[in-house]
Amino acid sequence: MSNIRYSEDHEWITVDGDIGTVGISNFAQEQLGDVVFVELPDIGKTVSQDTEAAVVESVKAASEIYAPVTGDVVEVNEALVDEPGAVNGDPLGGGWFFKIKLADPAQLDALMDEAAYLEFVKQQG
Amino acid sequence: MTQAQNAALETTPLNDLHVSLGAKMVPFAGYAMPVQYKLGVLKEHLHTRAAAGLFDVSHMGQVALRGDGVAAALESLVPGDMQGLAPGRMRYTMFTNDRGGILDDLIVTNAGDHYAVVVNAACKTEDIAHLRAGLPGGIDVEVLEDRALIALQGPRAAAVLQRHVDAKLDAMPFMTAVQAAVKGVDCGLTRSGYTGEDGFEISVPSEHAAALAAALLEETDVEAIGLGARDSLRLEAGLCLYGHDIDATTTPVEAALTWSIGKRRREEGGFPGDAVVRRQLRDGVDRVRVGLRPDDRTPAREGARLTDDAGADIGVVTSGGFGPTVGGPVAMGYVQTQYSEIGTAVTAIVRGRPLRERIVKMPFVPANYFRG
Numbered sequence: 045m046s047n048i049r050y051s052e053d054h055e056w057i058t059v060d061g062d063i064g065t066v067g068i069s070n071f072a073q074e075q076l077g078d079v080v081f082v083e084l085p086d087i088g089k090t091v092s093q094d095t096e097a098a099v100v101e102s103v104k105a106a107s108e109i110y111a112p113v114t115g116d117v118v119e120v121n122e123a124l125v126d127e128p129g130a131v132n133g134d135p136l137g138g139g140w141f142f143k144i145k146l147a148d149p150a151q152l153d154a155l156m157d158e159a160a161y162l163e164f165v166k167q168q169g
Numbered sequence: 170m171t172q173a174q175n176a177a178l179e180t181t182p183l184n185d186l187h188v189s190l191g192a193k194m195v196p197f198a199g200y201a202m203p204v205q206y207k208l209g210v211l212k213e214h215l216h217t218r219a220a221a222g223l224f225d226v227s228h229m230g231q232v233a234l235r236g237d238g239v240a241a242a243l244e245s246l247v248p249g250d251m252q253g254l255a256p257g258r259m260r261y262t263m264f265t266n267d268r269g270g271i272l273d274d275l276i277v278t279n280a281g282d283h284y285a286v287v288v289n290a291a292c293k294t295e296d297i298a299h300l301r302a303g304l305p306g307g308i309d310v311e312v313l314e315d316r317a318l319i320a321l322q323g324p325r326a327a328a329v330l331q332r333h334v335d336a337k338l339d340a341m342p343f344m345t346a347v348q349a350a351v352k353g354v355d356c357g358l359t360r361s362g363y364t365g366e367d368g369f370e371i372s373v374p375s376e377h378a379a380a381l382a383a384a385l386l387e388e389t390d391v392e393a394i395g396l397g398a399r400d401s402l403r404l405e406a407g408l409c410l411y412g413h414d415i416d417a418t419t420t421p422v423e424a425a426l427t428w429s430i431g432k433r434r435r436e437e438g439g440f441p442g443d444a445v446v447r448r449q450l451r452d453g454v455d456r457v458r459v460g461l462r463p464d465d466r467t468p469a470r471e472g473a474r475l476t477d478d479a480g481a482d483i484g485v486v487t488s489g490g491f492g493p494t495v496g497g498p499v500a501m502g503y504v505q506t507q508y509s510e511i512g513t514a515v516t517a518i519v520r521g522r523p524l525r526e527r528i529v530k531m532p533f534v535p536a537n538y539f540r541g
Contacts (some may be wrong), residue, residue: 054449077209077210077211078209078210078211078212078492080211080468080493081466081467081468081491081498083467083520099520101208101467101468101491103210103211103214103397103401103490103491103493104397105211105470106203106211106468106470106520124411125466
């Protein structure tokens with residue numbers, strides 16, 4: 045996942061063509077604790093960068109998942125509805141939330157690469 | 170937690186133990202408390218229901234009341250039957266205000282030569298002042314500052330504790346108390362708790378608390394459990410959290426706690442707000458605390474509005490979240506009485522969207538108390 049990019053809100057995105065796959069980072073799932081419920085966006089919905097796109101509920105609280113870039117939701121990970129624990133178990137793989145058709149791929153440039161994100165997390169801690 | 174918050178917080182005698190166990194410490198009621206350990210909230214919750222969990226509840230207020238007529242005097246502050254409380258027995262009650270609202274909920278134990286009271290951490294300063302102001306001068310109110318309180322909860326709690334205590338636990342049903350030597354240390358031992366499980370609370374001198382907790386944690390059945398799981402356990406058990414499910418604006422009748430008011434007290438009154446409470450017992454209430462479960466898997470949390478089909482407000486959620494043992498969302502809240510029948514469908518507004526909920530019986534999981 046060399047092309048993975050992270051937002052300061054701890055979402056990740058990987059891009060294949062003009063389709064981005066979005067999830068939350070390992071750090072984020074650790075902070076949330078056990079995820080028990082995921083509310084996914086409707087397919088076709090347009091989400092704007094840094095606005096709420098999904099909701100994740102852990103045993104502690106509800107947290108918003110923000111869209112790291114602007115675009116239209118083209119697919120959601122229905123498996124999370126029955127298996128929300130995948131967000132904890134495989135946050136960068138099977139725990140993905142939704143796929144988005146990028147409106148402006150240039151928005152990716154402002155996101156952090158993996159090394160920068162790990163440094164960002166270190167400073168947060 | 171920032172440094173500044175840390176500096177202002179009190180710590181319990183088990184603080185070093187929490188830190189050494191890798192607890193995530195958070196500020197709670199003026200104390201640095203463990204919200205979870207390495208297992209995490211979900212596994213801590215399930216472990217408590219399957220085996221035994223150890224909780225540090227030393228932040229709670231422990232008070233000893235002594236003097237002639239202490240039970241009758243205490244009845245001037247609470248609606249519970251204190252004079253009818255036999256030695257070695259304990260009872261749940263609440264301090265009420267003149268409107269019948271609940272100032273705090275508490276557990277009172279008749280310890281023979283005194284009455285022991287345990288109150289909520291967040292209310293303890295006010296409660297102690299309330300006891301001192303409200304009880305006659307002949308009653309001594311002693312705050313037990315030098316005692317920790319350790320809860321051991323779960324179906325394996327009795328078997329584990331029996332290896333460390335001289336009392337015969339088989340002879341102790343739920344809501345009874347004894348003085349006992351726990352690992353050779355004289356402790357106040359009660360069979361009680363806040364999880365819906367069988368379990369104990371051990372009032373132990375602070376200097377012995379860490380060694381006792383460490384010894385219990387060495388048992389394979391026992392895991393340390395944080396405030397996160399404590400909250401989900403009590404919610405599944407249908408137990409109220411002060412400041413959320415009950416407060417100065419809710420009466421014991423509205424809160425569905427009338428079972429805690431004995432027959433004599435209902436007839437005689439003699440506690441703050443007795444006129445309001447007795448009228449509500451006779452005529453009913455406009456709103457009442459109920460259990461709620463959604464038809465789908467979206468949790469409704471504290472503060473979620475409850476409406477009828479037309480969208481008119483009929484109540485509010487006061488506690489809500491995921492119940493790990495239930496395997497789904499659970500909540501409690503207040504609804505107008507005409508919607509309180511078991512099975513009634515109501516709507517919770519979650520993130521602006523209507524969510525179908527049903528009024529259900531509490532507790533959400535069957536109580537597992539030891540009745541002897």
